[in-house]
Amino acid sequence: MSKLILRIGLLILFSTLTRPLALATYVNDIPFAFENGFVVVEAKIKGDAPVHVVVATGSEYSIADTASLQKYELPVYYAPDGLMAGRNDKFYSYTKVSSVRTSDSKAKDVAMRLGSMGQISQMAGREVFAALGADFFEGQAVQIDFKNKVLRFLDKPAVDALKGKSAAANKILLQMAEKESNPFLRTFRVPLVTDVTFDGKKSKLLLDTGKPTHLALSLSVAKNVGFTLPAENDPPRDERVKSLRLGTSEMSDLPVIVYPKGSNAEKSISKYGAVAGSSFLKDFVVTFDFRSGLIVLERS
Numbered sequence: 001m002s003k004l005i006l007r008i009g010l011l012i013l014f015s016t017l018t019r020p021l022a023l024a025t026y027v028n029d030i031p032f033a034f035e036n037g038f039v040v041v042e043a044k045i046k047g048d049a050p051v052h053v054v055v056a057t058g059s060e061y062s063i064a065d066t067a068s069l070q071k072y073e074l075p076v077y078y079a080p081d082g083l084m085a086g087r088n089d090k091f092y093s094y095t096k097v098s099s100v101r102t103s104d105s106k107a108k109d110v111a112m113r114l115g116s117m118g119q120i121s122q123m124a125g126r127e128v129f130a131a132l133g134a135d136f137f138e139g140q141a142v143q144i145d146f147k148n149k150v151l152r153f154l155d156k157p158a159v160d161a162l163k164g165k166s167a168a169a170n171k172i173l174l175q176m177a178e179k180e181s182n183p184f185l186r187t188f189r190v191p192l193v194t195d196v197t198f199d200g201k202k203s204k205l206l207l208d209t210g211k212p213t214h215l216a217l218s219l220s221v222a223k224n225v226g227f228t229l230p231a232e233n234d235p236p237r238d239e240r241v242k243s244l245r246l247g248t249s250e251m252s253d254l255p256v257i258v259y260p261k262g263s264n265a266e267k268s269i270s271k272y273g274a275v276a277g278s279s280f281l282k283d284f285v286v287t288f289d290f291r292s293g294l295i296v297l298e299r300s
Helices: 002-017 118-124 158-162 165-169 219-225 264-270
Strands: 030-035 038-045 049-055 063-065 077-080 091-100 108-115 130-132 141-145 150-153 171-175 192-198 201-207 215-217 237-246 249-258 274-276 284-289 294-299
Touching: 030 118, 038 091, 038 118, 049 118, 063 091, 091 130, 171 192, 201 219, 215 219, 215 237, 215 264, 219 249, 219 264, 264 274
Parallel strands: 049 130, 063 108, 201 274, 215 249
Antiparallel strands: 030 038, 030 150, 038 049, 063 130, 077 091, 091 108, 141 150, 141 284, 171 294, 192 201, 192 237, 215 274, 237 249, 284 294
């Protein structure tokens, strides 16, 4: 019996010594497909049910496909969208999805709002169950390496990138704005940057991997920069800005798009001022540290 115990002990010791120390920097490389501007990742829900999801860092709340509720036996709930006044009250529908994870990420129970993933599924070339937003990434640091098409969930704060002048010189370091305060609704921090200028005009900028665009300006920012605004039923206008300053870094001659008033795209942008989508971010290795509120852009 003692020899058997010794052999088991040696086997455990050997397996421990030969195990790669992958946790020193990140847990693992999680491959993704980059389809028509969408970061598509294999995930699991409810323990082991396989699904495809898109990564939407700029979406405050994750969104599940209404058409998939019956398939995955998910319930539907309703909640007030703000203060109840007794009339003209607004509600939103949501479902509770248990054990949502992408490979080595933390498994989380997420209350996902309901919407349609049909158009995204068509563009991604596969059935997409949900868009994972800031509520899923809360408390985590995720790195998106567009060149190698992998995600990495970091086990160290992104603030480590500040250590050493040579390291910091090769990176654009940005601070996320604080999350909105709402006593009637739980809110989450999104990668919104306030230290931004377009052609010298101050703006806010949301970094959203869920938008398959380059840079999109709200009507107010576009007007401030001096662009001619599209009429309500006109197609979007393609323009160029001479300079974009992000923190202490500056880029020149960049394409931007301005959507017409009343369009869904314009409504989603107007809240933030401007949006940098995946077509802009794909030239970087981007780290979103939702724990410390730091964003790191590094040229790939």
